[in-house]
Amino acid sequence: MNITFKNLTSIYHENTPFEHLALNNITTTFEEGLYYGIVGHTGSGKSTMIQTLNGLLLPSLGEVHAGNIVLRRKSRQRNIHQVKKHVGMVFQFPEHQLFEETVLKDVMFGPKNMGMDQRTAEEKARHYLHLLNIDASLFDTSPFDLSGGQMRKVAIAGILAMEPEVLILDEPTAGLDPESHIETMELFQNIHQDMGITVILVTHDMNDVFQYTDQVKILSEGHLVKEGRTDDLLTDEVLLERYSLEPPDIVRLVHDLERKGITFEQMPKNVEAFARLYEEWRTNHAQ
């Protein structure tokens, strides 16, 4: 399912002294099956953009096309509900949304709201809890007895169990230790590859954006200032500098090495790839 913004403008607190233009005349498309990253400085409109993507916020002007459904300034609840069914959203600190008596019931909350019957919902819940490595012995315990990391996984399972076609991630790794960070990002990567789900990642972590995404959209003060392939945009240090964004660590390292005369044939995406390329370079130069 493609999602398209047509001349979308979003204004907060319209007609009050707190009026604020969050998104300014944005036209862009999120194509099916790709992994997108949205980057930008704090207050650039990232949150507004993703909330508009799944109908939590309606545009002040312009349209959002999600598949066949069109959302406008005054869309009906039913249409909005339809969009939420297809576009799942993992908020920052998703563990704060847990409320049910048991883990299983909490994961079933979303699917049931989307009209699945009890049995299908439970099947889905079990399936996704397994996928996220939550032990079956925990299914009937209270979600509030779990550790922070497990709570987050349960909350993520709650979104996945709704089987969305598009998955939006808002700072999914905030507050996680490095190990869980990698684990979580790998998990989303697998979901993206195995199930062909479109993923839209919003984060300040440029390393994650560089390593996992295919396409990047750069926002600055409510404007969509640049979009294109991750490999092109995030390796352009001058461009990133202009929008006060940090280049990914690896890009910086490789560019620094280039200045010292060590050039690689391609840009490595993560530490392992870098190690391999460096090894190759050493063997080539040892001779």
Next chain:
Amino acid sequence: MLSKMLLGRYIPGSSIIHRLDPRAKIIAVVLFMVIVFFANHWTGYGLLILFILTLTKMADLSPRFLFNGLKLILILLLFTFFMHLFLTKGGTVLIDGGFFTIESEGVITGIYITIRLAMLVLITTIMTLTTSPLQLTDAIERICRPLKAIRVPVHEIALMMSISLRFIPTLMDETEKIIKAQSARGSTFMAGSLTSRLQALTPIFIPLFISSFKRAEELAIAMEVRGYQGEEGRTHYRVLNWEFKDTMVLILMIIFGIILWVIRQ
């Protein structure tokens, strides 16, 4: 939805009203609340409305913004109006609908009482819009200080007030976030029958309670590690300054009250 809440919200500004001593503002509001009840006919109510409009102008608030806040209590206003309309008897009968009658006295009292209520709400709204919550609690603490003689824990009460006021916006943000998170999971509390709407509140309130308790505990710990132990030996960071203009405000308020009293019928 929540963004429209105007109650207790402060709009920073530098108008004369903003710069008054908060104590003067509180006392003036209390005086005004008494004065409102002096009015008993059209001229009096007209003067009250004029007074509020002047105040709004002086405080640099847009009247439309202020009346948006009034919408919140619209139901209460309408309720009061209709109660008087149907239940107050006297004067000439305007409409006789068989089992009910609407009489002229009812219409007039209805309008009067509604104006009174609206005035009371508007003056307090103007006060909270132009005074930061911290200033307000400081002022209340100062005004209530004499009560300490009869062992009222004035400082603690003021602290509780400022903590609660401080956390209203935080709680609002939190609520909005949770509402969003749950509605992204397909929870619908804007549609459906009353029971299903009420049921849809559980997924919002439970996370909200949990995070509030956590936050309260964190705050308590944070205060303890900073060595907080009540009022003893504390000085104030913000010092209130009573100036000539503050005295003037109270004098003007009293003169306004006298005028309304004199034109009473």
